[in-house]
Amino acid sequence: MLRIIDDRIAVAPQITPQDLPAIKAAxxxxxxxxxxxxEEPGQPTGEAIRAAAEAAGLGYTAIPITHAGFSRPQVDAMAATLAAADGPVLAYCRSGTRSCNLWALAGAAGGDAPEELTAKAARAGYDLTALRPLMDAVRAN
Structure with missing residues (x-):
């Protein structure tokens, strides 16, 4: 289930290679x-998703987020990926939450107002309240 955050990004739980043609068509x-x-038994590998994405004519970037949390290089990689895209991007993880959080951190690092990022995320069903201190920190640097 895609959760549209804005006209530039949506997030989703785990996708499969079979989902890629419909994602492209969308x-x-x-x-x-x-x-x-x-991370979980039976999940498709990143390589399988990459191959299917490329076969469907989609760009693919891997920015894995583990239980260790977010790092500045991951935030910068997300910002660069979003800036380079010539259209909407779909980011996914197990539930979509890490993808939403990374999008918000990338936006804050680029100068977007945390209040606006939080409001967009809330409309998509994500609560960024606990992420606010980190958004403020990356925005300040």
Whole structure:
């Protein structure tokens, strides 16, 4: 189930290679994989998603987020991926939450107002309240 955050990004729980043609048909131009391989038994590998994305004509970037949390290089990689995309991006992880959080951190790092990011996320069903201190910190640096 895609959760549209704004006209530039949506997030989703785990996708499969079979989902990629429909994602392309929906107008997305790139996929961001925020899930590490082997996180859960039976999940498709990043390589399988990459191959299917490329076969469907979609860009693919892997920025895995583990239980260790977010790092500045991950935030910067997400910001760069979103800036380089010439259309809407779909980011996914196990539930969509890490993808939403990384999008918000990338936006804050780029100068977007945390209040606006929080409001967009809330409309998509995500509560960024606990992430606010980190958004403020990356925005300040």
């Amino acid at each position: 107008g997305y131009v790139a996929i961001v994989n925020n899930r590490p391989d082997g």
